[in-house]
Amino acid sequence: MRILIATGLSPLDVGGTAQYASNMARELNLMGHNAWIVGYGRVEKNLPIGFRHLYFLLKTIPRAFYSDRIIALDTFSVGIPALWASWILRKKIIVRVGGDFLWESYVNRTGEMITLPEFYKKVQSLNRKERIILYFTKILLKNAYKLAFNTEWQRKIWVAAYHIQERKTAIIRNYIPPKAEATALGNKVFLWAGRESKVKNTDRLHEVARKVKLHHPEFSLDFATNILYKDLMEKMRNSYAVVLPSLSDVCPNFILEAASFNKPFIMTKETGLREIYPKGGLFVDSRSSAELEVAIESLLQPQEYARFVAELKSLNPEHSWKEIAQELITL
Numbered sequence: 001m002r003i004l005i006a007t008g009l010s011p012l013d014v015g016g017t018a019q020y021a022s023n024m025a026r027e028l029n030l031m032g033h034n035a036w037i038v039g040y041g042r043v044e045k046n047l048p049i050g051f052r053h054l055y056f057l058l059k060t061i062p063r064a065f066y067s068d069r070i071i072a073l074d075t076f077s078v079g080i081p082a083l084w085a086s087w088i089l090r091k092k093i094i095v096r097v098g099g100d101f102l103w104e105s106y107v108n109r110t111g112e113m114i115t116l117p118e119f120y121k122k123v124q125s126l127n128r129k130e131r132i133i134l135y136f137t138k139i140l141l142k143n144a145y146k147l148a149f150n151t152e153w154q155r156k157i158w159v160a161a162y163h164i165q166e167r168k169t170a171i172i173r174n175y176i177p178p179k180a181e182a183t184a185l186g187n188k189v190f191l192w193a194g195r196e197s198k199v200k201n202t203d204r205l206h207e208v209a210r211k212v213k214l215h216h217p218e219f220s221l222d223f224a225t226n227i228l229y230k231d232l233m234e235k236m237r238n239s240y241a242v243v244l245p246s247l248s249d250v251c252p253n254f255i256l257e258a259a260s261f262n263k264p265f266i267m268t269k270e271t272g273l274r275e276i277y278p279k280g281g282l283f284v285d286s287r288s289s290a291e292l293e294v295a296i297e298s299l300l301q302p303q304e305y306a307r308f309v310a311e312l313k314s315l316n317p318e319h320s321w322k323e324i325a326q327e328l329i330t331l
Contacts, residue, residue, distance in 0.1 A: 001329070003028055003035040004067040006060060008044075008077040019229065020073055020096075023175065027325035038063050040077070049129060057081035064089050071328060076101045080136050083143060092145040094331055097154065098174070099250055102133045107247065108198045113287050115270040116154075116248035120161040138162060146331040148172045150251045151272025172327045174251050176276065176319040177260035183238045188216075188300060190266075191239040193224040193232055193254055201245045201286050208292045216300055237261055241299050244268070245286035251276070259315075264308035266295045280312035 007021040021037045028035035038060050044052040056078060064070055064085040070093040072082040079095050086093040103119045106112070109127065126134065141147065141162050147169045149155040159166055190209075196202040202223075209221040222239065224232055236242065242258040248270035249255075255265050255273055265281035267273065274283065282298065284291040298304050 001033045002066060002068045003033055003329075004060070004064050004070045005035060005037045005073065006039070006056075006070060006078040006082040007037060007073045008040045009073075019175070023321040024071070024325055024328070027321045028329065030322075031325060031329070033329070036063065044077075049132065052077070053081045053084075057084050060085045061088065064091060067091060069094065072096065074099070074101070075137055075140055076133060079140050079144075083140050087143075093143075094146045094148060094328060095140060095144045096148045096150075096172075097158065098150050100154075102130060102137060103248075104197075104199045105130050105133060111198050113198075113201075113247060115268075116250075117157055117270060120157060144168070146170060148328065148331065150174045151275055153272030153275065154250045170327075170331055172324060173276065173319045174253055174256060175321055175324060176256050176317050178318050179262065179313075179316060180237075180260050182261040182263065185240055186238075187220060188218045188240040189220050189222050189238070190296065190299075191222045191224060191235055191242045191258075192244060193227065193235075194244075195225060196223075199247055201247055204286070204289055204292065205243065205245050208289050208296065211289075211293055212296050212300075216297065219296070219300060233257065236263065239263060241265065241305075243296070245284070245292055247286060249273070255281070259312055262309050262312040264299055264305060264312065266292070266299065276317050277312075277315060280308055280315060282308075 005021045005024055021039060025035040025037050044056050047055060060081055070082050070086050070091050072079040072093060072095045075095060075097055083093055100116055103116050106124055106126065107114060141164055147164065149169060149171055150173055152171060155169055155171065158164060192205060194200055212219050222235065224235055236258055241264045242255065243266040244252055244254055246268055249268055251272045255267055258265055259277055259280060267281065267283060268286040269283035282295040284295050286292060
């Protein structure tokens with residue numbers, strides 16, 4: 001089978017999502033399929049909504065022409081133009097759902113500290129851009145051949161909110177790395193990585209970190225932004241723990257990767273990650289500075305830290321790129 005993978009990220013971007021396209025293409029080719037990638041470049045990333053979609057559509061059509069199936073790795077940036085290409089060329093399209101661009105856009109614009117489940121429980125006041133995102137998201141969800149979620153948590157939210165037919169959905173877990181050796185601990189460095197935004201709740205993390213530092217001088221917070229993936233992995237290997245206090249986070253690759261090094265984590269309780277790692281870290285109300293502070297101080301205690309490390313060592317929920325490729329291709 002000839003398969004086109006559409007992605008808005010490159011392997012140089014931070015996080016496991018950025019590695020998805022290249023690893024999927026490799027595994028599909030090893031299985032005997034012909035897989036290739038069409039991704040965002042500098043031009044698309046600098047164009048406004050609409051123009052970048054049209055540009056990416058023109059970029060996608062020649063590659064999609066020779067494909068039997070299209071796999072889009074998000075629901076808007078590449079999902080919409082990939083859907084248009086599938087219509088024009090009459091190809092089946094599978095869409096990977098791993099985040100919520102509408103909710104993120106709303107929170108980053110308004111600054112309202114609202115979680116993903118709360119966002120869909122009441123009608124929000126959307127601006128023009130967000131109404132466009134909502135409109136095209138509904139079209140995509142209705143017309144995609146299959147929708148691949150990575151957690152049951154998000155699938156339930158979206159099935160209810162968008163009235164999706166559950167038979168056209170599936171759960172395909174993210175890549176879950178095998179366990180790896182970590183460097184012996186020195187300083188108590190808590191690592192955060194990503195792009196700072198309202199959704200990521202980074203202002204609160206900075207504020208809490210300053211308070212913790214006053215009472216625990218051994219504590220430090222390392223913010224990793226605009227960093228190569230291999231460098232991020234090295235930082236993670238050498239860290240004490242990781243922290244990711246986003247308002248909601250569907251199934252963060254950052255935490256999955258940290259857990260592979262048996263690094264205890266702190267993250268929001270509004271997540272689907274509990275389906276994979278129900279223990280080994282602290283799930284908190286990330287809108288509460290007090291809860292976040294208590295969680296950090298808890299991990300700074302040697303006995304508590306050792307307990308979380310032991311919990312992580314007892315879990316080994318590995319999910320390989322080969323398994324992901326096989327699951328996607330059989331949808």
